[in-house]
Amino acid sequence: MDMALDVLSWILLALGGAVAVLSGVGLLRFPDVYSRMHAASMLESLGAFCVLLGLFLQAGFTVVGAKLAILYVFLLLTAATAGHALAKSTYEAGVKPYERPGRRTDSQLGEGSNG
Amino acid sequence: MVQFLDVILLTFLAVVAFAAVRMRDLFGIAMLLGVFSFLSASLFVVLDAADVAMTEAAVGAGVSTILVLSTLAATGKTVRPRSGRWKLPLFVTVMVGAALAYGTLDMPRYGDPSAPIQVHPIAKHYIEVSPQESGIPNMVTTLLAFYRGFDTLGETGVVFTAGIGVLALIGRRRRQDGTAAEALGPDVVAERHIIVRVVGKMMIPLVLLFACYVQAHGDYGPGGGFQAGVIFASGLMIYMLLFGIDAAERLVPPSVLQRLIALGLLIYGGIGVVNILQGGHFLDYRTLSSDAAHGIHYGVLGIELGVGITVTAVITTIIFTFTGYLRRGSATQQEA
Numbered sequence: 001m002d003m004a005l006d007v008l009s010w011i012l013l014a015l016g017g018a019v020a021v022l023s024g025v026g027l028l029r030f031p032d033v034y035s036r037m038h039a040a041s042m043l044e045s046l047g048a049f050c051v052l053l054g055l056f057l058q059a060g061f062t063v064v065g066a067k068l069a070i071l072y073v074f075l076l077l078t079a080a081t082a083g084h085a086l087a088k089s090t091y092e093a094g095v096k097p098y099e100r101p102g103r104r105t106d107s108q109l110g111e112g113s114n115g
Numbered sequence: 116m117v118q119f120l121d122v123i124l125l126t127f128l129a130v131v132a133f134a135a136v137r138m139r140d141l142f143g144i145a146m147l148l149g150v151f152s153f154l155s156a157s158l159f160v161v162l163d164a165a166d167v168a169m170t171e172a173a174v175g176a177g178v179s180t181i182l183v184l185s186t187l188a189a190t191g192k193t194v195r196p197r198s199g200r201w202k203l204p205l206f207v208t209v210m211v212g213a214a215l216a217y218g219t220l221d222m223p224r225y226g227d228p229s230a231p232i233q234v235h236p237i238a239k240h241y242i243e244v245s246p247q248e249s250g251i252p253n254m255v256t257t258l259l260a261f262y263r264g265f266d267t268l269g270e271t272g273v274v275f276t277a278g279i280g281v282l283a284l285i286g287r288r289r290r291q292d293g294t295a296a297e298a299l300g301p302d303v304v305a306e307r308h309i310i311v312r313v314v315g316k317m318m319i320p321l322v323l324l325f326a327c328y329v330q331a332h333g334d335y336g337p338g339g340g341f342q343a344g345v346i347f348a349s350g351l352m353i354y355m356l357l358f359g360i361d362a363a364e365r366l367v368p369p370s371v372l373q374r375l376i377a378l379g380l381l382i383y384g385g386i387g388v389v390n391i392l393q394g395g396h397f398l399d400y401r402t403l404s405s406d407a408a409h410g411i412h413y414g415v416l417g418i419e420l421g422v423g424i425t426v427t428a429v430i431t432t433i434i435f436t437f438t439g440y441l442r443r444g445s446a447t448q449q450e451a
Binding site for chain 2: 077080081084085
């Protein structure tokens, strides 16, 4: 039982680490602020979930485990809110989402008619 | 493994510091400085200094970032073009850096068991005597509040002076115009950031509750007046960010804050005077109760409360004053 818990917890921790790396790659490679925020939010939600659950399996139903659970709730609330505020402010500051060059989309057509 | 963490954290610190120096956008630099503080806080945790880490995280990453941002909002967000004089500043920087590097040569190696702090008799004395004498498990608190109570009184005095300084420099002018305050209109913020406000509202009581826990729990775990003060002030700062400076000043009027700044220091010093009146030395809490350990406990709790009140009031005052300055600036711009 302990062995199974350990293995599961290590898998979750490694998964969380992998998500963190992927999220970092996305942060560097994605073209604009919105897609980068999407990459970063993967770490905040999924990555943190994997790591904290992995640690929770180690801690069990103790005070430490309860703290980890509270931490995740806190992280869910604040990360989502911060992401929302950031995206909204960015949009209101006039930053347009990235569109692949050469591909005419509806919004570009709309801009064309405005200009 | 821990040394591995040290190396990573210190590398990040260096990278962030260089990035901050290279960057021209002051908003970005403010954010990087927040990251720098947070990395420092992590480093303190690795060094088992959780008390310091709490303060660093709350002040460095939270309060001072907001302070820098509100200053930037009043001044401008890009670096001014440089003047031609760079030789003297470069020389001074290099010399100071070299002096610091030279100074570190005399310092003991990291974790050196024969370092003065490890072998000095007073350290050994504190470690052996403090748990028996005071019954307080967190030795840092005993050391800070009892054995070094006079130093901490001085530190509280420094915080007090900082608050008075800010008030003296930019605080009093603000109160001349009570009318322009509404010009910014807190309702605009209310409409636009409703989600942030709702979630923030849920957070503020928790932050304040945690601050009270840290305040009261300083004897048994990391915490105490300084930590609780900065966390409490952070909670009030969130309130100010969400509901505007006017609502925040209605919640905690500046006149009350000014009195609280003095009250905390008064509590601290007053306990010392009580000790004298009871026939002991200044800040020798053993006179407070018939049982010496109880006396120390009461004294430590009392002065921690004083420290907490002063730190909360000073940091809140500084934030409110800076933000209020911004309000006045934009109000006059609108009039002009």
